[in-house]
Amino acid sequence: MENNLSITIPPDDLQAVKAALQQIQTIMARYVVALTPEQRKDLPKVNDGTEPFMEKIMEYAVGNPQFLPAYVILGELQKDWDVFSGILPLLRMMDQIRDNLSDTAMLAGSEAYKAGLTYYQSVKQAAKVNAPDAKAIYEDLSKRFMKQGKRTNSPSIE
Template sequence: MSMENVVAVQIPPAELKKMQAKVKELTDLIGPYLISLTAQQRKEVLAMGDSSEPFVAKSLDYAKSNPEFLPGYNKLEDFEIDYTEVKDLTTLVRPLNQLTANLNDTHLMSGAEAYRAARNYYESVKVAAKNNASGAKVISEDLGKRFAGQGKKAKAA
């Protein structure tokens, strides 16, 4: 990867504060309608993907027009509520997924660029310390703590 700084923008503090308030507002608004699953529940749940949606819609239509085939343990009202909720939540999930993906990409790249700059600085300080530059050894040792125990291991005799 090149040394180009891809994320060369900074969110002004006032704008960041507004964004944080809007995220909280959205969280407070939608929170009462959401559930949280455990990792195990996520593995076990029978998920409805894009290719299953037409099947579910068609099944609901049939269940409405032919309720005699609906198992006793399934309620038509619950079926309708769940399907409507899927359609409604999709209008939120898709744009939020796009936003979240871009937010994650920007976060990742900003971190990578900051870490690369820190590593470059550390390498420069190590060279300065080897050349006995005043103050460089203390900085090099302090920053080197991050990498303690990493790298080549000396072979036991």
């Protein structure tokens, strides 16, 4: 069985990361907002193509405020842009961390599941030949597959 991941993360390191993330949540709690899916859908978005345009807008608006409509307050525009510009690098960093954690969890879980299914098959075979203790283990573990029925693309090794 192929094993692409063989690491151990000390509980102290996991706890330190959890504490750091909790500290980030605490620090940012008074600054962040939560949007509904509908609000997210309806808002115009700044993306990689819009960001340079907005940088130019900010330069021009600060240097040439006479063109700002009366209902656009330069100070508020600047605050909004500063928040966006300040959060964006954090968001990109968090995306990298999330992707790496997600990939690592997926690989570790997959390897554990494949090995677990192999163990299950071994117990199943042992139960068929009445090996001591195998029947009880098999009956307990087989509950996982009871409601699934037979599938053509099953992830199990049955």
